[in-house]
Amino acid sequence: MRILLAEDDQSLGQALADGxxxxxxxxxxITDGAQAAAALNDTEYAAAILDWNLPRSSGPAIIAGMRRQKDATPVLLLTARDGLPDRVAGLDAGADDYVVKPVHLDELAARLRALLRRADGQIEPAIRLGALEVTPAARRVTLDGEALELTAREYALLETLIRHPGRAYSRDQLEEALxxxxxxVASNAVEVHIHHLRHKLGPGWIRTLRGIGYAIRSPEAELA
Structure with missing residues (x-):
């Protein structure tokens, strides 16, 4: 899943990006607020993590602009301001959650997963589709109760598809997500990952929609 991180502190930004x-x-x-706003306008992100204090535009200002444009991308606000008025102001600007610095990667990742669940209308931490189950917190995939060994790219591709079963994703959309x-990105990278994922899942799970792209659907649905 593709995430935008806007943090102008080089050490913190590098650590969070790497983690x-x-x-x-x-x-x-990105280390600049105006560039972050432009990126959100031009690219589809699963979520954004924005620092409160950024050059040329603040995190709350960026979020307010997003919401005015009806952009519902989940946003996590990073801030050193732990006072109640500041937290209220950030949330009222349209942030979905916030993390007070110093930032711990485990907490940030957990809050990010929670944002993604809520954005997808999920209640449980595991995503289930027929006999297939994906648990983002553990990056674990099981099929009929048996664990599957996936590469990082295969897992990311599967998680992208299974969050919206039946939705068709073009190759360009999947490249942007991965x-x-x-x-x-090699010209056939998505096709290679699709091929390997199909081999591991078995027939019927990932459908090719000619001229459109790829979608995931439980083989059991074909029999219903």
Whole structure:
């Protein structure tokens, strides 16, 4: 899943970007508020993590602009301001949650997962589709109760698809979900990951919609 991180502190930004990438997220790290607003306008992100104090535009100002444009991207606000009025102001601007600095990656990741669950209308921490179950917190996938061994890219692809079963994703959309700006993408990368994922899941799970893209659906649904 592709995340926007806007943090102008070099040490913190690098640590968070590296940590989130190790957890399997594709991260675009930006240090400027105006650039962050432009990126959110041009790119579809699963979620955004915005520092309160950014050059040229603050986190709350960016969020307020997003909400005026009806952009519902989940936003986590990073702030050193732990006073009640500041927390209220950030949430009232349209932030979905906030983390007070110093930031601990485990807490940040847990809050990010919670935001993604709420955005998808999920109640439980595990995502289930027929006999397939994905647990984002543990990055665990089981099929008929048996664990599947997936690469980081295969897992990211599966999580993207299973969050919206039946939705068709084009190759470009999947590339955007799996890769950040600074990562080179081979022309057939998505097709290769789809091929390997199909091999591990078995027939019937991932459908090719000609001229459109790919979608996931439980094979059991075909029999209903």
């Amino acid at each position: 989130l990438r190790l957890l399997g997220y594709a991260v675009d790290w 890769y950040g700006w600074d990562q080179e």
